[in-house]
Amino acid sequence: MSQYRLPQGGIVNRDAPLSFQFNGKTLSGFAGDTLASALLANGQHLIGRSFKYHRPRGIIGQGAEDPNALVQLGEGSRTIPNVRATQTELYSGLVANSVNCWPSVDFDVMAVNQYASRLLPAGFYYKTFKWPAKAWHFYEERIRASAGLGTIPNEPDPDRYEHVHKHAEVMVVGAGAAGLAAALAASRAGAQILLVDDQAELGGGLLAEQRQINSMSAYDWAKSVEAELRDNPKVQILTRSTAIGYYDHNFLTVVERRHDHLSESDREGVRERLWKVRAREVVLAQGAFERPMIYGYNDLPGTLLAGAVETYINRYAVKPGNKAVLFTNNDNAYSSAMAMLSAGMEVQVVDSRADAEHPLIAQATAQGADVLKGYVVTKAKGGKHVKEAVIQQLTPDGRGVVQDKQQQEVDLIAVSGGWNPAVHLHSHTGGKNRWDDEKLCFVPDSSPQRQVSVGSCNGSFDLYESINEGFAGGLSAAQKLNSTATAELGFIPAAESETADMRVSAMWLVPQNTTPERSPKAFVDYQNDTSAADIRLAVREGFHSVEHVKRYTAMGFGTDQGKMGNINGMAILAEALGQSIPETGTTTFRPLYTPTSMGAMAGSNLDDLFDPIRKTPMHAWHTSMGATWEDVGQWKRAWYYPDASEDMHAATKRESTIIHSNVAVLDASTLGKIDIQGPDAAEFLNRVYINGFKLLKPGRCRYGIMLNDAGFIMDDGVTTCLGENHYLMTTTTGGAAAVLNHLELWLQTEWPELKVYLTSVTDHWATISVNGPDSRKIVESLCSDVDFDSEAFPFMSFQDGTVAGAPCRIMRISFSGELTYEINVPAHMARHVWSAVFKAGEAYQITPYGTETMHIVRAEKGFIIVGQETDGSMTAHDVGYGGMFSSKKEFIGKRSAQRVHLKSPERKQLVGMKPVDGKTVAMEGAHILTNAADVALLTSLPLKEPIKMDGHITSSYYSPVMGHPIALAVVKGGQQRHGEKVMVSDHLGNVCEMEICATTFYDLEGAKQR
Amino acid sequence: MYEIDCPWCGLRDESEFHCTGEAHIIRPEDPYALDDAQWTDYLHHRSNPKGLHFEQWQHSSGCRKWFNVARDTVTYEIKAVYKVDEPKPAFLLTDDQSANQATVESSEVKA
Structure with a gap:
């Protein structure tokens, strides 16, 4: 048993010891520990080095707010950089290493930066390395090497991920006191519920709570609520699941971590699931984050948030020190003082409020805490751990400190600067926040979403108030779905609890005897080494908007996104600007709430599943012939068919030569095909092409150019009149979907009077394009029911016929300039007809050709390819097709094409x-x-x-x-x-x-x- | 991601839809009566209001029908969905706008 693990208490499983490694040292903890609690139990506070000054940094928080406790977790292809130890469940065989230090966390060469810190203020790199411009490349390489945190794996991610869609009537985010109460109320009111919580066990703060709820321990109450929820089939509970984004219309994303808490050998199946949830009503119960105190060297390892200390003691039975100063500006922190006292620690409370009065203070004093009111900690001393706290009395106006100092030997400084509701999700979709002058924090205000915030994320920090609010929020969510729903709660929370009416006074930046610029560094953003002096410097240099100051000082830019210190920073900024905090405002809260793996984002949309792949019925044949591939939209098209020794040039030379001399075949199945039917079909075609289509007779084909309304070429292709009121339009391969949309838009919005029906038949018909002087002989040999005489079957006409037993449409149209028969065959028979064509063509040296040769032979004829010769700004005149314009009719793009500059x-x-x-x-x-x-x-x-x-x-x-x-x-x-x-x-x-x-x-x- | 109440299919995710721009753009009856500047105005110039906006959407991965959406560009709230041939919902309009719309409709009928 280590000297920091308490002999009893906590909810860790002492029967399940786990061994793990940190920086090569083998340590042990218990199941139920986080990596942070296990490290603290081993007396390991020093975790890593800071980003810029390489100062030693340790665990400071207990969850997502911790900016410092970052480790490189795991090894090889599964290694993850910058993981928060406070949110990492301990497992057997866990391997973690410090980040941003060399050669070791205890002795880091770059730590010399901290002694030069006066020379490295905010904007240092911008100012110093901007000249000469060419040299930035040289500087950048060196700056990047010395900055940065962990390292990314250099192998592909071996794990699998998936996305899941979910609908919920009521979604509750957070399963602490308020969230559990909300879920309980909504479930008793009959709603279908999704409850998500980012920890392994439901309960949130209740897991470290010593008070009673409903005459039972807080822990037992949480378990009883959980049991009832799990018993209700309409309730789904996701643990180890973080709601990372809140989007419009109550759409939330949740990442469920399914096996990161297991030893690597026990991990099976999907690593993470991204849940995409559409909720009718949302109850946010995310809790709150404690603020630090901003004084000199407030970043030394051994400095922890008071609430975190309470959690380490009560939940993990870990004592982060023996002799502590607790520095606070609020009543709430006295509950932490009592936890520390009960763990056998010596506690000196330093309260900045001269007039502090609350029953909790009396209780803590009775239990042995020494309380100094009207005092502040101005500076911490120590090398890699706090050794001394320098304590000074505030002047009566609270804006300065008297000269006298007391120095107290300590191994822990617990700080509490008040609490910030976690308004992140509330704010993601544009929810507004309001500054509360009493509670000294931003609390959620209006939201465009159907949601409510309850508990401490709503600024209701008292336990019983929080539960009450949770009940009310859960019930009202259920009632919005069913106005007659009721819930018997059978619970009467303490109306007047001992923790009611807790107060806090502003102490954003501890005053010093010197100006902040001359004072020891007081850190606001611990991860980016942004100090109070940096913020004031930014203001002096002309940065006044909070968003500009953020970007200049890097405050709130880290992997923690400023969850701990940002509000202090904004208050310091407000003071420097001589304005109020609400006038200064906050930076924007955006998804994602916490860092999330790229794998979860990608899900299974990887490699071949990234985008649909469309293959023609002849795809396997092309593969067997060794075709190379060209991607055209989502289609795989055969590009060319090289013989063993051929490069593209040689292959296309052979393919294009034989088209002109004998016969060659192209798989043209990918061309878009739209079946057009209805009594107004001819009129419709006449309006969408620049040339006339009204007189196109059944059995005839016509090439058409289609413009958009602005007069530019949109698509081209051949349309065949299959019969009265029945046409088949072909489009370019890539333009098929856009053309169908274009046609439907006009039909539905401008020409609803036209009786025309459009059906995409691209996939229903395959097209075998037989080109070359010998093409007729081959097709004729396979088809006995068509007269191939060129009088009966002329160029630009079509015949229904049976080819190799399959009912086909044969078009005499050509994209090669040679005699061509395009056999359109129902897709399921295409492979058969294709083979029959090649068998029949053996005597003529029949050859397949791909898109490259197709391009060559059409260019020889000067046939354009829309999208290659045209780019969205080309008119029919520009490509030399102005002669096709019909003057006798109105068509899309006609007016635009007459604009003066389009005729230039x-x-x-x-x-x-x-x-x-x-x-x-x-x-x-x-x-x-x-x-x-x-x-x-x-x-x-x-x-x-x-x-x-x-x-x-x-x-x-x-x-x-x-x-x-x-x-x-x-x-x-x-x-x-x-x-x-x-x-x-x-x-x-x-x-x-x-x-x-x-x-x-x-x-x-x-x-x-x- | 929006949830859009297609008039034909009901509530569906935004990923099934495409927005195709402002709705209620009336195509000039005689394009050739307009000079280039007026025609270009019809072709390209669109309003960009902060607040209520009337848009055309297509249920492109569903019924493929176009319909109109009245959407708030600040809160992203969808105030109404209605079919392409229906007028702007009266409950969303001020009295002036309603009167204006009535005039536009009657002139369309005459045309």
């Missing part, structure tokens, strides 16, 4: 490009210089001013059939510049001379596709 001949227009040397393939995205002479400037960096550009290359390939590279580009006024030679430069510095030409390179008359 100086706009960037689509052109073809050829390299003058006949062999250079320009880079896509390369820029076209306005003045060819500016090439010289490219080698004289840095530029004095930007080089003027006329446009850029949108597509660029080597064309085997043409025997030279070809490109498409957009160039200012390009349609009038054919024959002009321009200089083209890419981001790698390559320059080549190119000639502007027409967009069509191959088969200028278009005879082959017909």
